Amino acid sequence: MSNQLRQAIRDTWHAALQSQHRTSIPEVADAIMLKHDDLIKRQGRALVLAAIKRYLNCLAKIETDRDSLLPFGFPEVIAIPDSSNGYFYMQTAKARWDDLVAGQRLRDENLLRAQQKLDSYRAALDAVRPIMEGTRLTLAEAYQRPRDGCRHAQEAMKIARRNTGNEIGE
Numbered sequence: 001m002s003n004q005l006r007q008a009i010r011d012t013w014h015a016a017l018q019s020q021h022r023t024s025i026p027e028v029a030d031a032i033m034l035k036h037d038d039l040i041k042r043q044g045r046a047l048v049l050a051a052i053k054r055y056l057n058c059l060a061k062i063e064t065d066r067d068s069l070l071p072f073g074f075p076e077v078i079a080i081p082d083s084s085n086g087y088f089y090m091q092t093a094k095a096r097w098d099d100l101v102a103g104q105r106l107r108d109e110n111l112l113r114a115q116q117k118l119d120s121y122r123a124a125l126d127a128v129r130p131i132m133e134g135t136r137l138t139l140a141e142a143y144q145r146p147r148d149g150c151r152h153a154q155e156a157m158k159i160a161r162r163n164t165g166n167e168i169g170e
Contacts, residue, residue: 001050005043008036060089068092078103 012032016023033040040047063077074092080102082088087106090099131142 001046002039002043005036005039008032008039012036060087064089074100079106081106 009032012035013028016028016031060077060079064075064079066076068074068076070093076092077089078092078095078099079087079089080099092100095103128139128142131137132139
């Protein structure tokens, strides 16, 4: 995908987010198709290739989550990191010991990253809870509250700094 098309996609995405309360991927995709028809025609082959890769990624995800017909509780397919920071996939039935261990290491790393993201999300939720819980405030409105001198918001920011080490709102 060309940088020009990527920029068009980003611009349309952000415009939709800015102008609407909420949007969906199909709505934004349709808007991109209408607004950038000439650019998309020029990118036809590249787009088809990208769609094929996305679908393959989807298949790989499904099959790395699906249980194998073999006993032991392994998935049907395992992902193994390669030297180019990508992955290769194999049927678990064809895996040797080193492959199984590499697949476990990858799952361990994914779990750690997911836990870090969840911890960060929970800390952010705890930070805005005193301001937002039980109200109809948006997050943007709640973010403005500390600047208005709201005591609860300032306490929430202190909690957020303590929990995450981030200087939120400054």
